Amino acid sequence: MSLNNKPPEVMITPSRFRNPIGKYRLHRTDDCIGCGKCVDLCPYGVHVIRVGHVLTNNHYRCVGPECPNPCYEACPAQALSLNRNPTFDTMGDLRWTPDLLVSTWYMAENGTVPPRGLEYRIGGSDGGFDRLRLVFSPAHGTQLEAPHEDVDIGIDLNRRDDSSHHIRIDVPFYGAGMSYGSVSIITMLSRVTAAAALGTFCSTGEGGYPDELKPYDDHVITQVATGLFGVREETIQRVKIVEFKYAQGAKPGLGGHLLGDKVTPAVASMREAVVGYPLFSPFPFHSVYSVEDHKKHVDWIKAINPKALIAVKVSTPTDVDMVAVGSYYAGAHIMHLDGSYGGTGAAPDIAKKNIAMPIEYAVPRVHRFLKEEGIRDKMTVIASGGIRTPHDVAKIIALGADGVCTGTAELVALGCIRCHNCERGRGCARGIATTDPELTELIDLEWGTQRIINLFMAWRKELIRILERFGMKSITELVGRTDCLVHLDYMNK
Amino acid sequence: MASKYIIDTQAVPNRFEVLTQSGIIAWEEGCLKCPVCVKKQCVYGVYDNRDLDIRQMIDSLDNQCMNCLRCVQGCPKELIHKSINPEYEALGDSHWTPYVIAKSWYQAETGKIPVSGAGYSGPFSGPGFDSMWTDMSEIVRPTRDGIHGREYISTGIHLGKTPRHLTFTDSGDLDSDPSFLVDIPLPIILRIPPFGSLGKNTIKGWALAAKKLGTFLALPYEMIDEEIIAFKECLIPSISPAQPYGDDGLGGVRLIEVLWGKNWKAITRQITETHPSAMTAIRLPLVGGIKETVLSLVNSGVSIISLEGTSNGRLVDDNSVFMRDTIRSIHLALVEHGIRDEVTLLVGGGLSMAEHVAKAIICGADGVVIDLPILIALECRMCRRCTKELPCPVEIDQAASSWVASRTINLLGAWHNQILEIMGAMGIRDVRRLRGEAGRAMFFEDLDRNTFGSLGEVQEGYELE
Numbered sequence A: 001m002s003l004n005n006k007p008p009e010v011m012i013t014p015s016r017f018r019n020p021i022g023k024y025r026l027h028r029t030d031d032c033i034g035c036g037k038c039v040d041l042c043p044y045g046v047h048v049i050r051v052g053h054v055l056t057n058n059h060y061r062c063v064g065p066e067c068p069n070p071c072y073e074a075c076p077a078q079a080l081s082l083n084r085n086p087t088f089d090t091m092g093d094l095r096w097t098p099d100l101l102v103s104t105w106y107m108a109e110n111g112t113v114p115p116r117g118l119e120y121r122i123g124g125s126d127g128g129f130d131r132l133r134l135v136f137s138p139a140h141g142t143q144l145e146a147p148h149e150d151v152d153i154g155i156d157l158n159r160r161d162d163s164s165h166h167i168r169i170d171v172p173f174y175g176a177g178m179s180y181g182s183v184s185i186i187t188m189l190s191r192v193t194a195a196a197a198l199g200t201f202c203s204t205g206e207g208g209y210p211d212e213l214k215p216y217d218d219h220v221i222t223q224v225a226t227g228l229f230g231v232r233e234e235t236i237q238r239v240k241i242v243e244f245k246y247a248q249g250a251k252p253g254l255g256g257h258l259l260g261d262k263v264t265p266a267v268a269s270m271r272e273a274v275v276g277y278p279l280f281s282p283f284p285f286h287s288v289y290s291v292e293d294h295k296k297h298v299d300w301i302k303a304i305n306p307k308a309l310i311a312v313k314v315s316t317p318t319d320v321d322m323v324a325v326g327s328y329y330a331g332a333h334i335m336h337l338d339g340s341y342g343g344t345g346a347a348p349d350i351a352k353k354n355i356a357m358p359i360e361y362a363v364p365r366v367h368r369f370l371k372e373e374g375i376r377d378k379m380t381v382i383a384s385g386g387i388r389t390p391h392d393v394a395k396i397i398a399l400g401a402d403g404v405c406t407g408t409a410e411l412v413a414l415g416c417i418r419c420h421n422c423e424r425g426r427g428c429a430r431g432i433a434t435t436d437p438e439l440t441e442l443i444d445l446e447w448g449t450q451r452i453i454n455l456f457m458a459w460r461k462e463l464i465r466i467l468e469r470f471g472m473k474s475i476t477e478l479v480g481r482t483d484c485l486v487h488l489d490y491m492n493k
Numbered sequence B: 001m002a003s004k005y006i007i008d009t010q011a012v013p014n015r016f017e018v019l020t021q022s023g024i025i026a027w028e029e030g031c032l033k034c035p036v037c038v039k040k041q042c043v044y045g046v047y048d049n050r051d052l053d054i055r056q057m058i059d060s061l062d063n064q065c066m067n068c069l070r071c072v073q074g075c076p077k078e079l080i081h082k083s084i085n086p087e088y089e090a091l092g093d094s095h096w097t098p099y100v101i102a103k104s105w106y107q108a109e110t111g112k113i114p115v116s117g118a119g120y121s122g123p124f125s126g127p128g129f130d131s132m133w134t135d136m137s138e139i140v141r142p143t144r145d146g147i148h149g150r151e152y153i154s155t156g157i158h159l160g161k162t163p164r165h166l167t168f169t170d171s172g173d174l175d176s177d178p179s180f181l182v183d184i185p186l187p188i189i190l191r192i193p194p195f196g197s198l199g200k201n202t203i204k205g206w207a208l209a210a211k212k213l214g215t216f217l218a219l220p221y222e223m224i225d226e227e228i229i230a231f232k233e234c235l236i237p238s239i240s241p242a243q244p245y246g247d248d249g250l251g252g253v254r255l256i257e258v259l260w261g262k263n264w265k266a267i268t269r270q271i272t273e274t275h276p277s278a279m280t281a282i283r284l285p286l287v288g289g290i291k292e293t294v295l296s297l298v299n300s301g302v303s304i305i306s307l308e309g310t311s312n313g314r315l316v317d318d319n320s321v322f323m324r325d326t327i328r329s330i331h332l333a334l335v336e337h338g339i340r341d342e343v344t345l346l347v348g349g350g351l352s353m354a355e356h357v358a359k360a361i362i363c364g365a366d367g368v369v370i371d372l373p374i375l376i377a378l379e380c381r382m383c384r385r386c387t388k389e390l391p392c393p394v395e396i397d398q399a400a401s402s403w404v405a406s407r408t409i410n411l412l413g414a415w416h417n418q419i420l421e422i423m424g425a426m427g428i429r430d431v432r433r434l435r436g437e438a439g440r441a442m443f444f445e446d447l448d449r450n451t452f453g454s455l456g457e458v459q460e461g462y463e464l465e
Helices: A037-041 A086-090 A098-110 A185-198 A211-219 A233-237 A265-271 A291-304 A320-330 A349-354 A359-372 A390-398 A408-413 A445-469 B070-074 B098-110 B200-213 B228-234 B264-274 B290-299 B323-336 B354-362 B372-376 B401-426 B444-452
Strands: A024-028 A047-050 A053-056 A080-084 A132-136 A173-175 A220-224 A241-245 A309-314 A334-338 A380-384 A403-406 A485-487 B022-026 B080-084 B132-134 B157-159 B182-184 B188-191 B217-220 B235-239 B255-259 B279-285 B304-308 B318-322 B344-348 B367-370 B441-443
Touching: A024 A053, A037 A047, A080 A086, A086 A098, A086 B080, A098 A408, A098 A445, A132 A390, A132 A445, A173 A185, A185 A211, A185 A408, A185 A445, A211 A220, A220 A233, A233 A291, A241 A291, A241 A334, A291 A309, A291 A320, A309 A320, A320 A334, A320 A359, A334 A359, A349 B132, A349 B354, A349 B401, A359 A380, A359 A390, A359 B444, A390 A403, A390 A445, A403 A408, A408 A445, B070 B080, B098 B372, B098 B401, B132 B354, B132 B401, B157 B344, B188 B200, B188 B401, B200 B217, B200 B228, B200 B401, B217 B228, B228 B235, B255 B264, B264 B279, B279 B290, B290 B304, B290 B323, B304 B323, B318 B323, B323 B344, B323 B354, B354 B367, B354 B401, B367 B372, B372 B401, B441 B444
Parallel strands: A173 A403, A220 A241, A241 A309, A309 A334, A334 A380, A380 A403, B188 B217, B188 B367, B217 B235, B235 B255, B255 B279, B279 B304, B304 B344, B344 B367
Antiparallel strands: A024 A080, A047 A053, A132 A485, B022 B080, B132 B441, B157 B182
């Protein structure tokens, strides 16, 4: 089955905050004579004229020193000066730099990558993705004006070719599990609605399957994790893909953790738990200590929903390749590897940093191992854990994945600034990762949906552009093509 | 099995305002005096907590702000901004980073492990122990749930030579002498830091903490006075060959440390004669060729060796080499010679976070010795003004011993829980099983070269993006 959607439309969707944050600020002194020259010069609409007054209303659009027509140099009254926005530098971190945050916001607003002035492709972690580059040969060097729509970036999720659903997603990514409780119902619905529009899926995470998601059943992946919150026969039967979560990259070897404050009455009822008490999911599944036990799990799902695809989400230990092969023989269709730098609603810092390996190492290892085992083309390998940009998507596919899962990128589209306070008190002060009814209302569902659609439409365009530069017609041609990559630390001088 | 080891922690307030990464800048000029100011809508109630008049909000509210930027993005006149706090950025150095210092303060204040939302935020890899990842168990191997107490994970080690076997008398009583083995429930020994504005109460507080934790505090012999000697059960007097050492009132001390030097043998002999019930340890600087020295010491019967790198975790004689690999090679050499269990290997120097304890042990140490973390627990900002005889900005020497002890216990309590997290994820129930388990760790150099080493081919005219 192909979802065969027409790509959804991009609609300009600006920030929901009064003052969007950009990299630069323009200071206008009282010397301004209101001539309007800056308004005419600026290609990005930073300045506007209102009843004879010139105002700098859209600081956040300014591209700074890279501007081809700098207003601050042309101003006849020398009333404009350019400064870096101090607030910009207080946001984000090395993995999600302020540049990546603001460029993701740009994509969520406009559906295209930023024109200039922002590094939208790599972060500042100085390793892995951030040291890898795509290599374009001059033979395919032509960059087309408009991307060809016949380049196919869709992927098949059932490669076993068995009697289960044959599902094709139109983009090489689907939404990673983020539970009801860790994020708000509006965040969850925005993600699922956008996934439906984009012709892909979104996972519920481990916090149950809220009724609000019912209209999108065909685009929902329901998760069975160690806590088994809200897992019922009926929820398993409702969907086309069921995901076992054995581990999570951000906290490998540890169970999920929802802090007490976020267990509101609605969350507690969904999870069949007590209001206000923290919820720790156990680790591991205490019924699974071998591949045979794991197969028993898979068989159980197949008995309840015979046509469901089975996804297995695991983290990245030293023997991740064995885990992948074991999962194949247990009957899984999708091997979802969540690398150690992945997202979370709450996790001990020590686990995020130190336990298990980054996804960039795990994918090539699993790809190679499955190939040697002769089963690589029977399994869909999905990677997650630090995929922030379309370039990350291309890089991990070239390293051997078929597609990716996204999570944090969608939250950033909704206005996340990576303040890392999702787990405290009422949850996210910006209304994304919260269960507080008042904070939840900060996001309008239609706005949230469109922001995520716009972001992924930008990713889509960028991926098509990248494939064309490689001279490829389908993203499946890129899988395992490590010759399309170079690592700066090993590059010939 | 020993009874469960639990470190009781409780919040101990800071004595000074903590420094945070960014501050708020708010201007009054141009304020519209909105009926409901964004400052009043702060989700965290920061402005209310400070009980400040919002009309005069020119203050920099550094350490309560949670960086949600709601006020910055909501003020109609854009009068509120945030900016990086230079005082925070200037904390410590490249090894004792502002992040390490701030997280240590948090642990010493709350006794809790640092937990945060969203994924990892730091660099991909780093020097030394930062270029290691520990393993976890999944599906094909069992894990341990030690964190929530469903299974007990032991962090206890013993100091001294492990007997190869026990002998019993005909009546079934133990025949061998177990006295030359000291158990500590935590693989961490405290040491007086190389600098710091220390008062009598500071030393006493640390000794108290060592006692409550069941471990030791190592301190220079000459620092021991009548008051401190009351804690003799948990002190490790450190004797320098350069200093005169006479008889000393160290009766009842269980462990004495002798600094490596020409006459270490003579001093050790003297100690054995005057304090036959005490164990001796030899403390060596961690230098390049130390492996041979360690082997010969163990062969001559030394049962506890403490190796000390620099305060930034490097070799004493080569600042470009991190101690990680040297520890590994010493451990492996001892294993090869079949004498690994003849000696307890302790390592110290530059260990700044809980993960370093686990990683040092994975590299082959039995336990670790920490110094500067217990100073940072007392709000030290690592400004090193004390080394220039300038006054301490947080007056550490003035702190009460009970405060010092509680802060230290909180830090170690948080570290203990974090060691449990790592061991739980690996499925290891006893920290002694973690020693030398390099196969259950991943090293950046190996992984990176194996994965990316072949990705270096770029021809002329190719474009990188």
